Amino acid sequence: MMMVTMMMVMMMMVMMMVMMRYLRPSHRAGLVLQQSNHQHSVSTSTAQLLQLLLLLVLVLLVLLVLHPATADSLPTILLDEISMFGGISGRIQKDRQRAGGLGTVQQAVPYLNQNFQDLKEDCQQNGFLFQDPVFPAEPASLGFKELGPFTAKTRGVEWKRPTELTENPQFIVGGATRTDICQGALGDCWLLAAIGSLTLNERLLHRVVPHGQNFSQEYAGIFHFQFWQFGEWVDVVIDDRLPVKDGELMFVHSAEGSEYWSALLEKAYAKLNGSYEALSGGSTTEGFEDFTGGVSEMYELRKAPRDLHRIISKALERGSLLGCSIDITSSLDMEAVTFKKLVKGHAYSVTALRQVEYHGNMEKLIRIRNPWGQVEWTGAWSDSSSEWTSVDPAEKDELLCQMEDGEFWMSFQDFLRQFSRLEICNMTPDALSQDSSSFWTTTMFEGGWRRGSTAGGCRNHPNTFWINPQYKVSLLEEDDDPTDEEPACSLLVALMQKDRRRYRRHGQDVHTIGFAIYEVPEEYRGRASVHMKKDFFLRHSSCARSETFINLREVSARLRLPPGEYIVVPSTYEPSKEADFVLRVFTEKHSETEEMDDNVEATFEQEEEVLVNDVDESFRSMFAQLSGDDMEISVQELRTVLNRVMSKHGDLQTDGFSMESCRAMVSLMDKDGSARLGLLEFQVLWNKIRKWLGIFREFDLDKSRCMNAYEMRLALGEGGFKLNNKLYQMLVARYADNEIIDFDNFTCCLVKLEAMFKAFQELDRDGTGRVELNISEWLYVTMCG
Numbered sequence: 001m002m003m004v005t006m007m008m009v010m011m012m013m014v015m016m017m018v019m020m021r022y023l024r025p026s027h028r029a030g031l032v033l034q035q036s037n038h039q040h041s042v043s044t045s046t047a048q049l050l051q052l053l054l055l056l057v058l059v060l061l062v063l064l065v066l067h068p069a070t071a072d073s074l075p076t077i078l079l080d081e082i083s084m085f086g087g088i089s090g091r092i093q094k095d096r097q098r099a100g101g102l103g104t105v106q107q108a109v110p111y112l113n114q115n116f117q118d119l120k121e122d123c124q125q126n127g128f129l130f131q132d133p134v135f136p137a138e139p140a141s142l143g144f145k146e147l148g149p150f151t152a153k154t155r156g157v158e159w160k161r162p163t164e165l166t167e168n169p170q171f172i173v174g175g176a177t178r179t180d181i182c183q184g185a186l187g188d189c190w191l192l193a194a195i196g197s198l199t200l201n202e203r204l205l206h207r208v209v210p211h212g213q214n215f216s217q218e219y220a221g222i223f224h225f226q227f228w229q230f231g232e233w234v235d236v237v238i239d240d241r242l243p244v245k246d247g248e249l250m251f252v253h254s255a256e257g258s259e260y261w262s263a264l265l266e267k268a269y270a271k272l273n274g275s276y277e278a279l280s281g282g283s284t285t286e287g288f289e290d291f292t293g294g295v296s297e298m299y300e301l302r303k304a305p306r307d308l309h310r311i312i313s314k315a316l317e318r319g320s321l322l323g324c325s326i327d328i329t330s331s332l333d334m335e336a337v338t339f340k341k342l343v344k345g346h347a348y349s350v351t352a353l354r355q356v357e358y359h360g361n362m363e364k365l366i367r368i369r370n371p372w373g374q375v376e377w378t379g380a381w382s383d384s385s386s387e388w389t390s391v392d393p394a395e396k397d398e399l400l401c402q403m404e405d406g407e408f409w410m411s412f413q414d415f416l417r418q419f420s421r422l423e424i425c426n427m428t429p430d431a432l433s434q435d436s437s438s439f440w441t442t443t444m445f446e447g448g449w450r451r452g453s454t455a456g457g458c459r460n461h462p463n464t465f466w467i468n469p470q471y472k473v474s475l476l477e478e479d480d481d482p483t484d485e486e487p488a489c490s491l492l493v494a495l496m497q498k499d500r501r502r503y504r505r506h507g508q509d510v511h512t513i514g515f516a517i518y519e520v521p522e523e524y525r526g527r528a529s530v531h532m533k534k535d536f537f538l539r540h541s542s543c544a545r546s547e548t549f550i551n552l553r554e555v556s557a558r559l560r561l562p563p564g565e566y567i568v569v570p571s572t573y574e575p576s577k578e579a580d581f582v583l584r585v586f587t588e589k590h591s592e593t594e595e596m597d598d599n600v601e602a603t604f605e606q607e608e609e610v611l612v613n614d615v616d617e618s619f620r621s622m623f624a625q626l627s628g629d630d631m632e633i634s635v636q637e638l639r640t641v642l643n644r645v646m647s648k649h650g651d652l653q654t655d656g657f658s659m660e661s662c663r664a665m666v667s668l669m670d671k672d673g674s675a676r677l678g679l680l681e682f683q684v685l686w687n688k689i690r691k692w693l694g695i696f697r698e699f700d701l702d703k704s705r706c707m708n709a710y711e712m713r714l715a716l717g718e719g720g721f722k723l724n725n726k727l728y729q730m731l732v733a734r735y736a737d738n739e740i741i742d743f744d745n746f747t748c749c750l751v752k753l754e755a756m757f758k759a760f761q762e763l764d765r766d767g768t769g770r771v772e773l774n775i776s777e778w779l780y781v782t783m784c785g
Contacts, residue, residue: 103232143277194287284323
């Protein structure tokens with residue numbers, strides 16, 4: 001006990017020294033709070049503030065490590081506040097870095113803060129080969145289920161560097177080709193099909209696989225690759241230890257055996273997604289987009305558009321990546337081989353289109369590649385089929401000699417009959433247009449679905465659908481197409497859920513997602529910052545939507561709509577499904593986009609002057625009993641008074657007011673800083689509580705004596721507060737328990753909001769929406785408000 005006490009004293013001394021360091025006069029200036037239409041932003045000597053907060057957190061962590069029992073004495077709310085504030089400040093910092101160019105192709109984000117150059121130089125200076133501590137050569141990096149530790153598939157696995165496997169290992173020999181990519185014991189054919197398509201475009205390939213990597217000059221056992229991840233480019237560092245079983249690479253390998261760029265690329269992508277097993281099963285478009293930052297479209301070949309051949313031809317011409325697959329009807333079909341040697345549920349890549357003269361007609365052919373490299377189509381126009389005997393020998397030799405192992409030709413009609421789905425990843429927004437001179441406007445939004453606040457589910461759930469994030473797209477000009485019978489605007493909407501592969505280890509996978517689009521009615525046109533409520537969606541039908549809700553990482557739709565204003569509502573199929581997402585909107589002509597979110601503002605009623613005679617006699621008597629001669633009550637005494645009164649309200653599900661709530665109430669009403677309330681202050685507070693009680697009962701729709709968190713937005717609006725999505729997400733996370741809010745937490749939330757808004761308004765006397773504070777004042781307002 002003595003040791004723990006001494007440790008705590010020492011830690012407090014460290015904290016005091018830190019405070020003195022950061023609160024000396026030279027560090028007092030510069031904290032600016034700004035209230036804008038959509039957010040409160042903080043600009044300051046922020047690095048110093050963040051360092052202070054981090055040091056305080058470190059102090060707590062050291063205490064917990066040295067004396068774990070200390071955790072029991074730390075209030076849960078303290079840990080919650082540290083976590084929440086740290087997360088918010090981190091997001092603010094990340095937004096600022098993005099604004100400065102971090103995350104672009106030219107300035108990729110070091111994944112998990114691992115800087116390739118720094119790590120490589122450290123290895124070279126100290127004479128050792130890199131060993132990645134983040135993605136170690138251990139069973140957990142292989143997988144969690146079939147490839148989990150102690151399973152049959154991972155028994156006997158060793159991790160070896162290429163220098164241990166081959167006498168003269170090479171990174172790339174004679175340029176990257178499709179034969180460098182042979183599938184191993186992992187169901188990631190979708191990824192290999194995407195890598196194979198990537199080799200057809202050297203510029204794209206070297207964006208993902210940076211130049212200058214080898215096993216000779218300056219070799220240090222470290223490599224890096226770059227991927228697009230949900231709106232930003234990340235640089236992923238790996239060591240070159242690869243999983244080996246029975247002397248052979250377990251997963252991707254080259255046909256000749258001494259080339260390792262594809263195996264190392266696969267490892268980097270596995271690290272990005274948490275493990276090798278996380279890569280099992282997927283859509284080729286995932287790989288396409290992560291290698292290019294492009295946007296994908298999907299075509300069901302049974303309902304193929306009449307001009308699909310031209311669409312494919314244009315896509316190949318502009319360097320787009322294409323993949324195709326055959327649907328499975330049951331789990332038994334997975335990787336089943338058809339009579340003509342096509343593999344169901346398997347990802348193929350499309351590599352070329354040609355037309356040849358055949359019996360006096362022009363026959364359309366398409367070239368397909370199987371990343372397995374062995375199983376090939378045996379039908380018409382396959383390698384040894386009789387159709388080739390009727391083709392000009394020179395043309396035949398040209399087409400067949402260009403093919404690599406696993407590639408084959410088939411007629412376009414057979415392609416439509418045999419395959420189920422075609423996926424196209426367009427490289428750049430302007431490549432989406434048929435007219436190369438057209439320019440596409442691109443907008444990207446990042447959002448999230450959170451239980452209780454913004455995860456409302458699809459239109460089948462009218463009570464909660466309206467709480468989903470909403471985005472407005474203003475289509476201002478119709479397309480320049482003289483053949484159009486009606487003026488229309490082209491746009492492509494793509495909704496992508498983030499990081500779902502990483503959650504497979506925890507039994508989670510991609511959600512079923514989609515979006516609906518509504519035309520903005522005339523009375524709302526031109527208005528900004530309006531989040532549509534439930535009544536709007538009950539009265540209006542969608543004018544467009546994603547073709548279906550589906551459990552893919554991304555859902556997209558190419559649409560043509562008349563000029564006007566539209567609301568895009570992305571959602572999961574079911575409510576209460578949590579995920580982060582990226583919504584990308586591409587429009588051919590000029591457009592304007594914005595998040596449909598409420599302005600942050602508060603409206604307070606004029607408080608009536610309360611006289612002693614206005615106070616109920618029973619209240620005065622009870623107050624006098626607790627307060628003593630000075631007729632003022634402390635936080636603890638306030639709690640006693642309120643809980644006596646609230647016990648008479650059997651229609652509320654509450655254990656009474658908590659100390660935290662009462663402390664916030666005293667802070668709100670205390671005008672002289674005494675941390676005590678007089679009788680009249682208490683009466684004003686009680687009037688507020690009665691008003692809030694009426695609001696709470698109004699939104700307790702099922703009379704369960706508590707309120708659903710989904711009604712929080714409307715209830716706070718009734719109380720005079722309009723907040724944006726991010727603030728609602730934070731408040732629900734802070735005050736709701738399993739999507740339910742009791743009266744105590746509802747009151748505490750309102751008290752905190754009123755206190756903070758009034759503090760801001762008091763400091764912002766000129767109504768500029770900006771407040772300037774030094775560090776001491778900032779801490780006083782936030783810690784005591």
